Amino acid sequence: MNHGLPVPDGQRGDSHQAPFDDDQARALAQRFPILSRTVMDAPLVYLDSGATSQRPESVIEAEGQFLRNSYAAVHRGAHTLAVEATDAFEEARRTVADFVGADEREIVWTSNATEAINLLTYAFSNATAGSNGSGPGSQRFRLAEGDEVLVTESEHHANLVPWQELCARTGATLRWIPVDDDGLLRLDALGDLLNERTKVLAFTHVSNVTGAVNDVATLVAAAKSAGALTVLDACQSVPHLPVDFHALGVDFAAFSGHKMLGPTGIGALYGRAELLNSLPTFLTGGSMITSVTMERTEYLPAPARFEAGTQRISQAVALAEAVRFLKDLGMDRVAAWEAELGQRLARGVAQIPGVRLVGPRPGQERVGLASVVVEGVHAHDVGQLLDVAGVAVRVGHHCAQPLHRRLGITATTRASAYVYNTTADVDRFLEELSGVRAYFRAED
């Protein structure tokens, strides 16, 4: 077997099984009911896991089992079901926290990563306004004119627009780390951009367009020395790589359940315990208070202070099952397999005349995804041709318009693999892709 990455032994308690291969991926795919269907009479080749992943039977079943047997409101009521549901809900939090190298008090449930980042940016606003339980410790979340928020040019809109709006509300200035012609972060520009005015550095761990893995250690070290808080968009890393937030040293992070074999409607905000407890609240109401009078309210410590109203209970339980599924596979093996698929994608694309690979060159580190531009053919037409062959990919700007604009393109076609994909899936994509220009007569 030929692997793109070395496989470390027993990382974070992961299994010591042999490296992943096509036979195992094929066997694994059989545990995902949807992957055995056909599309337009062709077997489905699902290469859109970067947008949302498919769910194994065990995850679908875990949610069903919980709903059939133990569902009730959590953290209120004293009946048996309420106790069982609360136990399952908090056990899910522990499972997910352990998976990402966090303490359970550091994981706040949200609907998705977008909501997690919005929670954070509104909490910053509330610190600035001195509202929502702002105490002495909330000082470091205040933003004012002269302060700067630093992002990158390659961010997903979910980690860009909320910061733009926060700056608009507080008078702070948004700045960004530029990318080079391949769409990779220009860390050489960091020196000028990160300074004593920088209050926050928000950046993605893995680009959802280029598949590049950003150098978290360098960025965190630079932010720390400038006294800035770090916020990591971990949407494309937690599902695909071993991730340990404590080891990475980030202050906050966000990820979504539906990209990691779990359900929609559940995601999480990670925050270092000491920060979360001094962060003002965002949504207010039931379940997140200690005492309420007609005049004022005291709030619970984290994570409850951020979980107002009835939570996504069955979704959290199902997400924990997805995490157990991934842990059983071993994230080191998942990452190694996807690195191999990513390199196969990159190498294959680079060999097709008239097709441009975006992001890291073949041989450079990337996760199992590749975005491409077919000269003379619009991405929508590319996606259409692939779809009738049963190959599901994403076309468009992938919620990263500034990055596409910087690269001089309006849309790309993205194939994104997961652990249930095989080298044959990648080859099917490449085969169809190589016929696109001829079909649309773009070869002249």
Add this chain to the structure above:
Amino acid sequence: MSALDQMYQEVILDHSKRRIGEGLAAGDATPMGDEDAAGCHHEYNPTCGDEILVRVGLNGDTVTSLTWQGDGCSISMAAASVLSEMAPGADVSTLLTQIEAYREMLRSRGAAEPDEELLGDAVAFLGVSRFVARVKCAALAWVATEAALRQAAAGRTED
């Protein structure tokens, strides 16, 4: 013929390359030459990024020109090209009738039997109506043209 080939008909692939009418004579609604009214309209599809700016020039009830500038998939560009070929010389009410008939055809999910005499080459887009996700691509330039025609008419009323 496969469903795909029914969508990407010869005439559509051909027009997506020829792009008749591409290049705006002027990007605004000021009448020029023999025009006595003009209208401009921009349409954008945020889900795929396709966009088009259409300009129509009128002389009395007659469409004298239809030009556009756009960026998008072959279906959206071909739809603009076909319309640009059809429109000059047509009277406004006929063009609006054609646009309505075209819209109905696109909504039919392949079931329409379009009037070839009325729609000419545009009947080729019947195949697109089977691909619900692509209907907006085919409609973009035509919707923009309808709005540009209304703007031209409104501009004349104000005079």
